[in-house]
Amino acid sequence: MCCSKVTKDQAVEIIKRYEQVLAIINKYGKAKEQLLSILLDVQATSGENYVAEEWAEVVACQLDLPISKVHDVLTFYAMFSIEPRGRYVIEICKSTPCHVTKADAVVAMFEAELGIKLGETTPDNEFTLLHTSCVGACDIGPVAKIGEEVYGNLTAAKVAEIVASYREAKACQK
Amino acid sequence: MSKINKLISGNCGVICPDCTEDYVKAGGYQGLKKAFTMKPEDIIGEVKKAKLLGRGGAAYPAGSKWEQLLEIPEFPKYIVINADEGEPGTFKDKILLGQDPLRVIEGMIIAGYVFNSHDGYIYIRGEYRAIQKVFQSAIDNAVKAGYLGKNILGSGFEFNIHIMTGAGAYVCGENSALLNSIEGKAGRPRIKPPHLAEVGLFLLPTLVNNVESIANIPTIVLEGGDKYLSYGTKDSGGTKLICLSGNVVNRGVYEIPFGVSLRDAIYDPQLGGGIPNGKKLKFFHLGGQSGPIGGEAQLDTPYCYKALRNAGLSVGSGAIVVMDEDVCVIDYLKGVTEFFIHESCGKCTPCREGNKQIYAILCKIAAGEAVQDDLVILKRLIDTMTIASFCGLGQSAAVALNTCWKLFKTEFEDHLHKKCPAQVCFTEQERGE
Numbered sequence: 001m002c003c004s005k006v007t008k009d010q011a012v013e014i015i016k017r018y019e020q021v022l023a024i025i026n027k028y029g030k031a032k033e034q035l036l037s038i039l040l041d042v043q044a045t046s047g048e049n050y051v052a053e054e055w056a057e058v059v060a061c062q063l064d065l066p067i068s069k070v071h072d073v074l075t076f077y078a079m080f081s082i083e084p085r086g087r088y089v090i091e092i093c094k095s096t097p098c099h100v101t102k103a104d105a106v107v108a109m110f111e112a113e114l115g116i117k118l119g120e121t122t123p124d125n126e127f128t129l130l131h132t133s134c135v136g137a138c139d140i141g142p143v144a145k146i147g148e149e150v151y152g153n154l155t156a157a158k159v160a161e162i163v164a165s166y167r168e169a170k171a172c173q174k
Numbered sequence: 175m176s177k178i179n180k181l182i183s184g185n186c187g188v189i190c191p192d193c194t195e196d197y198v199k200a201g202g203y204q205g206l207k208k209a210f211t212m213k214p215e216d217i218i219g220e221v222k223k224a225k226l227l228g229r230g231g232a233a234y235p236a237g238s239k240w241e242q243l244l245e246i247p248e249f250p251k252y253i254v255i256n257a258d259e260g261e262p263g264t265f266k267d268k269i270l271l272g273q274d275p276l277r278v279i280e281g282m283i284i285a286g287y288v289f290n291s292h293d294g295y296i297y298i299r300g301e302y303r304a305i306q307k308v309f310q311s312a313i314d315n316a317v318k319a320g321y322l323g324k325n326i327l328g329s330g331f332e333f334n335i336h337i338m339t340g341a342g343a344y345v346c347g348e349n350s351a352l353l354n355s356i357e358g359k360a361g362r363p364r365i366k367p368p369h370l371a372e373v374g375l376f377l378l379p380t381l382v383n384n385v386e387s388i389a390n391i392p393t394i395v396l397e398g399g400d401k402y403l404s405y406g407t408k409d410s411g412g413t414k415l416i417c418l419s420g421n422v423v424n425r426g427v428y429e430i431p432f433g434v435s436l437r438d439a440i441y442d443p444q445l446g447g448g449i450p451n452g453k454k455l456k457f458f459h460l461g462g463q464s465g466p467i468g469g470e471a472q473l474d475t476p477y478c479y480k481a482l483r484n485a486g487l488s489v490g491s492g493a494i495v496v497m498d499e500d501v502c503v504i505d506y507l508k509g510v511t512e513f514f515i516h517e518s519c520g521k522c523t524p525c526r527e528g529n530k531q532i533y534a535i536l537c538k539i540a541a542g543e544a545v546q547d548d549l550v551i552l553k554r555l556i557d558t559m560t561i562a563s564f565c566g567l568g569q570s571a572a573v574a575l576n577t578c579w580k581l582f583k584t585e586f587e588d589h590l591h592k593k594c595p596a597q598v599c600f601t602e603q604e605r606g607e
Contacts, residue, residue, distance in 0.1 A: 031358075032357075032358050033338070033356060033357050033358040034358060035358035035359075036300075036338075036339055036340070036341045036355065036358060037338075037339050039341075040300065040339065040341060069359070072359070072360045073341075073358070073359065073360055076343060076360035076361065076362075076519070077300075077340075077341035077342050077343050077360075077361075078341070078342030078343060078516070079300050079301075079341040079342035080341060080342075094509070094512070094513075095262035095263075095463070095509070095513060096262055096263070096420075096459070096463065096495060096506060096509045096510055096513070097262055097263045097419040097420050097495045099506075099509045100420050100421055100495070100497055100498075100501050100506070101420065101421070132342075133260070133262070133342070133344060133513060133516060133517065134260060134261070134262035134263075134264075134301075134513075135301045136259055136260075136264070136265040136268050136299070136301055136302065137265060138262065138263050138264075138265055138417065138419035138420075138425070138493075138495070139265060139417070139418070139419055139425040139426045139427070140425070141419060141420075141425075145301070148303045148304045
């Protein structure tokens with residue numbers, strides 16, 4: 001039997017998060033057809049860009065859905081993750097219009113800038129570097145998407161600038 | 175003949191996207207006002223006369239689709255707009271959604287009026303999160319100005335529009351998969367029949383149209399079907415939004431009249447502007463990843479449904495991805511197939527397994543490890559997937575490979591002998607440099 005103890009601070013955090021998830025579900029009127037929107041919001045507010053099992057269960061319970069249906073959705077759509085990721089997920093478009101405008105070189109630029117390989121997360125959990133399918137910005141390829149922002153016509157200088165701007169944003173928050 | 179005709183994209187980049195006043199000043203809602211004076215069957219008559227072919231890729235006559243739904247007696251009926259634009263090389267709907275959403279909204283209200291429908295859904299891909307916000311703001315402003323909601327313009331007609339988000343699944347561009355996704359499920363395609371007109375969203379009769387198709391409706395109603403037809407060819411009315419990308423100077427979205435040649439689309443200074451860095455054209459990919467590939471010999475084909483079909487090509491979604499001489503056909507096809515492996519929903523075996531097997535053989539070819547028998551297996555896989563896949567995704571996943579096979583057979587053979595004309599595959603040593 002598990003005997004790990006939850007500290008008071010951890011308990012407060014869990015309650016805060018529970019209330020946050022409930023607020024998201026209520027915002028969408030607990031409607032089953034809003035499952036994708038609810039899960040996207042739960043993921044976006046997680047701080048680690050993923051939907052943890054316990055919160056998937058809360059969503060299933062509140063929407064009166066079997067947990068298997070929630071898992072089906074979470075594992076079907078590319079925008080969901082069930083594993084923790086960095087605070088900023090950098091997604092490099094690998095579709096052919098970007099590929100022929102040298103998307104592979106952009107992956108190498110981000111790898112060099114972040115000191116990680118594609119598919120990895122930086123040790124400080126700030127950045128995860130991934131591939132993605134077309135983001136619909138083929139006119140400015142090669143492109144990278146970070147959250148809702150799409151950056152195009154990427155060069156090594158631009159990549160360095162983008163990474164620095166996110167690092168600065170983090171420093172300001174501190 | 176002018177090579178650009180801004181019949182439906184004239185407001186883009188000119189007006190404030192969500193501002194009702196701007197839209198009205200630019201002539202907006204005139205089509206809707208006229209529609210309210212017409213009978214639903216007369217509106218459909220104009221759409222039929224206009225010969226508007228579905229702009230999402232399938233090119234099904236919109237007027238016939240509308241007529242079929244009108245004949246179904248059950249109510250309520252739903253209007254669903256497919257804004258899941260996930261075809262790589264396609265970003266035309268993004269322009270309309272983000273820069274002139276009120277035109278899309280006006281088209282949806284007219285469709286709602288025709289079918290006495292009170293709820294319209296627009297399914298916008300998750301990657302367009304920022305555009306979803308602009309679109310929602312346009313909806314809110316339309317409600318405030320009395321163009322949406324109860325008793326629109328005093329007509330007694332009520333219509334509401336709901337935005338639903340995708341979450342990254344190309345297969346949701348298939349209409350039945352899209353409806354499953356709107357219902358909050360995994361977006362796997364449904365078995366048809368029953369057709370969506372009879373058993374659609376929430377199992378009720380439903381119209382599913384592409385963004386560009388519905389954006390044409392206000393113009394068709396306002397100007398009349400005959401006038402609209404005159405902007406196109408005798409078989410398909412209106413204009414087409416094309417998206418130029420890849421190795422082309424002026425990448426972007428252009429609205430062209432049908433009939434402009436592919437050569438003009440790629441080389442004319444008003445349009446593509448040619449290939450950058452003095453390189454030569456090698457091939458072009460039309461209509462997205464599921465579309466065919468063409469080469470130099472087909473450049474003088476007019477860009478219209480019939481001529482492209484006769485040349486073994488197609489309009490599809492309107493994408494034109496251009497590749498220069500430095501692109502290796504095998505390497506390119508590997509990218510196309512990787513995309514389909516990732517995007518296959520996994521429901522049927524030919525698509526789920528076929529794409530993986532094709533990819534494995536392409537990798538062998540690119541590594542110089544393939545033998546003649548592998549090419550025979552490749553051809554068999556193409557045929558099996560085309561015939562036996564469950565939905566359009568699997569059926570068309572091998573179209574690019576099949577058309578490339580015909581155009582660049584020698585390049586496939588060359589790779590069996592460790593020769594890559596584009597110098598992409600193999601090490602310098604293997605290439606004997």
